[in-house]
Amino acid sequence: MANMIEIKHLNKYFGDLHVLKDVSLEVAAGEKLVIIGPSGSGKSTLIRCINYLERPTSGQVLIDGQEMTEKNHLAMVRTYSSMVFQQFNLYPNMTVLENLTLAPVKLQGKDKDEAAETAMANLKRVGLAHKADEYPQNLSGGQQQRVAIARALCTKQPIILFDEPTSALDPEMVQEVLNVMVELAQENITMLCVTHEMGFAREVADRVIFMDDGQILESGTPEHFFEHPDNERCRQFLSKIL
Amino acid sequence: MDLFDASRWATTLAGMGDLWGGFLFTIEVSLAGLAVALVTGTLLGVMSSTENRALRVISRVYVEFFQNTPLVVQVFLFYSGVPQIFRALGHTGTPVRVAPFVLGVVGVGLYHAAYVSEVIRTGIEAVPKGQMEGAQSQGFSRVQAYRYIILPQTFKIILPPLANQALNLIKNTSVLALVAGGDLMYNADNLVSDSGFLQGYVLCCVMYFVICFPLALLIKWLERRSKQTPKAKPTPAAGVAKEA
Numbered sequence: 195m196a197n198m199i200e201i202k203h204l205n206k207y208f209g210d211l212h213v214l215k216d217v218s219l220e221v222a223a224g225e226k227l228v229i230i231g232p233s234g235s236g237k238s239t240l241i242r243c244i245n246y247l248e249r250p251t252s253g254q255v256l257i258d259g260q261e262m263t264e265k266n267h268l269a270m271v272r273t274y275s276s277m278v279f280q281q282f283n284l285y286p287n288m289t290v291l292e293n294l295t296l297a298p299v300k301l302q303g304k305d306k307d308e309a310a311e312t313a314m315a316n317l318k319r320v321g322l323a324h325k326a327d328e329y330p331q332n333l334s335g336g337q338q339q340r341v342a343i344a345r346a347l348c349t350k351q352p353i354i355l356f357d358e359p360t361s362a363l364d365p366e367m368v369q370e371v372l373n374v375m376v377e378l379a380q381e382n383i384t385m386l387c388v389t390h391e392m393g394f395a396r397e398v399a400d401r402v403i404f405m406d407d408g409q410i411l412e413s414g415t416p417e418h419f420f421e422h423p424d425n426e427r428c429r430q431f432l433s434k435i436l
Numbered sequence: 437m438d439l440f441d442a443s444r445w446a447t448t449l450a451g452m453g454d455l456w457g458g459f460l461f462t463i464e465v466s467l468a469g470l471a472v473a474l475v476t477g478t479l480l481g482v483m484s485s486t487e488n489r490a491l492r493v494i495s496r497v498y499v500e501f502f503q504n505t506p507l508v509v510q511v512f513l514f515y516s517g518v519p520q521i522f523r524a525l526g527h528t529g530t531p532v533r534v535a536p537f538v539l540g541v542v543g544v545g546l547y548h549a550a551y552v553s554e555v556i557r558t559g560i561e562a563v564p565k566g567q568m569e570g571a572q573s574q575g576f577s578r579v580q581a582y583r584y585i586i587l588p589q590t591f592k593i594i595l596p597p598l599a600n601q602a603l604n605l606i607k608n609t610s611v612l613a614l615v616a617g618g619d620l621m622y623n624a625d626n627l628v629s630d631s632g633f634l635q636g637y638v639l640c641c642v643m644y645f646v647i648c649f650p651l652a653l654l655i656k657w658l659e660r661r662s663k664q665t666p667k668a669k670p671t672p673a674a675g676v677a678k679e680a
């Protein structure tokens with residue numbers, strides 16, 4: 195499989211704080227990658243470098259063989275990646291449908307009806323077609339996150355980045371979102387997911403990586419990862435959360 | 437009591453023509469001043485929200501200057517300063533006088549621009565950071581994100597305080613009475629000095645009230661509206677797609 199994402203010797207500083215330390219990572223097209231690690235280890239920063247929400251201090255991020263730069267990052271994001279956030283980040287002043295059609299219409303030049311059709315299809319997929327005309331505030335957290343996933347699908351990029359998509363949810367709503375993600379994983383889409391939902395990782399991940407202190411310390415299939423991780427800190431971390 | 441003296445009222449009401457003239461002038465100055473305040477203030481407010489440090493500093497200095505000196509002093513300074521600037525630029529002959537209209541518009545316009553700027557800035561800051569990130573993660577540039585996502589949200593938050601600025605601006609045009617004149621307060625003052633009866637001030641109050649009170653009601657309504665959560669809104673496009 196060709197590499198969809200190649201990260202080479204990536205360093206990121208926030209002022210004096212060295213958050214990513216010479217990180218290199220390759221993600222194959224269609225691969226489902228789960229990233230775990232303790233709070234502050236740089237997981238979010240790593241995936242946010244992939245859509246340029248964070249600018250790398252040094253090193254390279256290549257997507258589909260093309261280096262992401264200050265100049266081309268917007269075009270690259272439009273073509274290659276969408277993101278689902280912990281806090282959903284839906285646009286509260288727009289209805290669900292408007293949330294889903296804004297980027298396709300304004301950025302991808304789709305006409306309104308076509309965008310609405312795609313939006314309704316994706317809403318149906320996450321089980322929320324009947325909420326198309328609602329405003330996000332009137333939905334539960336789980337529903338909002340499913341809308342956010344549908345929104346990410348509407349722009350049809352080959353990569354979806356998830357940053358702890360279930361961490362802000364009440365426990366009873368976690369599963370409905372995970373179900374949508376599991377279903378999504380059937381597709382040839384490249385998924386990078388920061389999460390502590392180990393059941394999800396076992397079920398869908400092709401590979402799990404463990405980050406600590408700005409470095410990737412362990413990387414392997416879920417079986418390898420959960421049964422006999424090589425790294426000591428990874429073992430400790432797993433024993434705490436499992 | 438003098439206030440209820442019918443003959444005094446009759447004399448004052450006979451001079452109403454001047455008051456109406458001032459009333460109209462005050463409205464004109466207010467509208468033009470509001471336009472100046474909104475345009476300049478929005479520009480300054482957006483500047484203070486950019487990532488460019490120089491722009492932020494310029495905006496900050498402007499706001500602090502205009503908010504921390506009295507409007508009356510600013511208007512006096514402007515009134516006597518501008519002719520001198522013209523002279524310094526080589527203008528000879530009769531000194532340039534700032535027309536009352538211009539003075540009023542620029543005076544209250546620039547003064548309230550500082551407040552409008554703060555309203556805009558706080559409005560922008562009130563929109564959570566995640567909105568910009570969400571927009572950028574979809575490929576919107578910062579400018580597009582402001583245009584399509586941030587500013588429409590800001591708008592709803594800032595309408596009540598902006599209307600409040602408009603109300604204060606109207607009242608503050610009365611500062612003209614102290615300098616160049618022409619406005620409602622100035623004409624009322626003339627009327628009172630000519631007749632010696634304070635009825636002119638009462639009428640003047642009534643006239644300001646007639647403009648300002650409805651505005652105050654509007655502000656209350658806007659405030660109530662900005663707190664409501666929106667209800668579902670059927671869009672034609674959704675209907676079509678649902679049937680399909």
Ligand SMILES: Nc1ncnc2c1ncn2[C@@H]1O[C@H](COP(=O)(O)OP(=O)(O)OP(=O)(O)O)[C@@H](O)[C@H]1O
Nearest residue numbers: 208209211213231232233234235236237238239240
């Ligand atoms: N914008 C920022 N400015 C300064 N420091 C930051 C910024 N963003 C993140 N950091 C710091 O960088 C480090 C890594 O943050 P990051 O959010 O990537 O961690 P994380 O692994 O996602 O943690 P969590 O599980 O809590 O989300 C942390 O110490 C954090 O405080």
Ligand SMILES: [Mg+2]
Nearest residue numbers: 237238239357
């Ligand atoms: Mg994080």
